[in-house]
Amino acid sequence: MARRSRRRRDERPGPSGFLVVDKPSGGTSHDVVDAARRWLGTRRVGHLGTLDPLATGVLPLAVRDATKLIPFVEPGPKVYAGTIRLGAATDTYDAEGRVVRRHEGPLPDAERVREVLADFVGDIEQLPPMYSSVKHAGEPLHRLARRGEEVEREPRKVRIHSLELLDYDPPELGIRVSCSPGTYVRTLAEDLGVRLGCGAHLAGLRRSQSGPFTLDQARPLEELARAAEEGRCEAHLLSPVEVLGYPTVSLAEDDLRRVAHGAEVDAPPVAGSPPIGSRVAGLDPSGNLFAVLELRPDRRLYPLRVLGSLAPQGSL
Numbered sequence: 431m432a433r434r435s436r437r438r439r440d441e442r443p444g445p446s447g448f449l450v451v452d453k454p455s456g457g458t459s460h461d462v463v464d465a466a467r468r469w470l471g472t473r474r475v476g477h478l479g480t481l482d483p484l485a486t487g488v489l490p491l492a493v494r495d496a497t498k499l500i501p502f503v504e505p506g507p508k509v510y511a512g513t514i515r516l517g518a519a520t521d522t523y524d525a526e527g528r529v530v531r532r533h534e535g536p537l538p539d540a541e542r543v544r545e546v547l548a549d550f551v552g553d554i555e556q557l558p559p560m561y562s563s564v565k566h567a568g569e570p571l572h573r574l575a576r577r578g579e580e581v582e583r584e585p586r587k588v589r590i591h592s593l594e595l596l597d598y599d600p601p602e603l604g605i606r607v608s609c610s611p612g613t614y615v616r617t618l619a620e621d622l623g624v625r626l627g628c629g630a631h632l633a634g635l636r637r638s639q640s641g642p643f644t645l646d647q648a649r650p651l652e653e654l655a656r657a658a659e660e661g662r663c664e665a666h667l668l669s670p671v672e673v674l675g676y677p678t679v680s681l682a683e684d685d686l687r688r689v690a691h692g693a694e695v696d697a698p699p700v701a702g703s704p705p706i707g708s709r710v711a712g713l714d715p716s717g718n719l720f721a722v723l724e725l726r727p728d729r730r731l732y733p734l735r736v737l738g739s740l741a742p743q744g745s746l
Contacts, residue, residue, distance in 0.1 A: 441474075442470070444470060444472065444664055445664050446493055446494035446496040446667070447493055447494075447664075447668050447669055447670060447673075448491065448496055448673050449475075449654075449663075449666060449667055450488060450490050450647040450649065450666075451466070451491060451650075451651065451654065452486070452488070453481050453487060454486055454651060455483070455485070458483050459477055459481050459489055460477075460480075462477075462651070463477055466491050469657075472494055474493065474495070476492045477490070477492075478490040478500055478503060478640065479508075479611060480563065481635075482616070482635070484524050484526055484632070484634070484635060485635040485637060487510075487635075487648070488637045488639060488640045488644065488645055488647075489648075490643040493667060495737045498735055498737055499670055499674065499735065502674060502722055502735065503642065503674065504641055504675070505641050506639075506640075506641035507591055507608045507609065507639065508608070508611060508637060508640050509607070509609075509637065509638045509639035510607050510609075510635055510636065510637050511606050511636050511638065512605050512606075512615050512635045513632070513635075514603050514605060514619045514622060514633060515601050515632075515633040516533070516603065516628050516629070517537060517601045517628055517630070518532050518533070518629055518631060519623055519629035522616070523559050523620040523631055523632060524619070524631055525634070531629045532629065535628070537600045538627075538628065540595065540598040542626065543595060543622075544595045546626055548593070550590050550618065550621070551590050551592065552590060553587055554589075555585040556588050556613065556614055557617065558586060558614065559614060559620070588613040589609065589610040590607065590613070590618075591608040591609060591610070592606075592608045593605060594606045594607075602633060608639075611641075615632060615635055616631075616632045618632075619631055619632040642673055649666055654666065669719070670711075670719045670737075671711050671713070671718075674711055674719075674722070676709050676710055676711040676722070677701045677704045677710050677711070678700075678701045678711045679697065679698055679711070679723070679731070681698070681713060682698070685698075686714060689712060689720065689731075689736060692733055694726065694731060694732040695730065696731075697710075697729050697730060704725060706725055706727050708724070709723070709725075710723045712733075719737060720736070721734075722735040722737075
């Protein structure tokens, strides 16, 4: 009980929203989460999909009550620019791993590389790498891999929306890939090497988009750290209303009370006249997000998630 009270005292009040970090290479996504907790004075920070230590780019974080909205954020495609090095396969499928196979012969030409890349576009199955956070019997695979263990993994279906060859200077090739959440670009590099017969691994990766979050919204760690020192870190939060992109409806005081108790309300005019079944952002009189609602067939709004006012002030 004392521990819980102390934790609450340590929480600094402030606005909620989404913070997009331009993750540098080398650190883990959890390192970034820990840094954001220090900057913002709250333990309530969660990520919307990790990046490997090698990877850089868009890492979206949910802050304070926005953590409750993570299931409502449109997953959308993820877009990466990557460098694949042909001629060597590693145990982690990337440049941080140990080389397990080398190819001494000639490397394929650009036409052959482009031809094989095209075969990956569409719905494909991937085997999660052993060095990943996927769990086996409750334990992350990467822990088993570091103990020298390898276990059976179930292949997963993912979708490659597009896969372009940007440049080819053997042994390295540059790609741009748009894919579904859950896709391992490391596995794509490994599978490409197998198909080409020369082995390959991922040498570099930068994410430019993750669902609704883009690189132009992302801020480097150094910039955010300086902003935190100056008390300006919250200014970089994106409002939940902006991120969710739902049609909005303004709720009267009586409706706010009903929604707060989990009761449905008559639908006032909704921006954009959405169809039945749509999710709607219910706003309080200040224009802040109060609840995520669903428009039911009887034209009533049913609360799916009640949060109270959590949008950053001045962001709407």
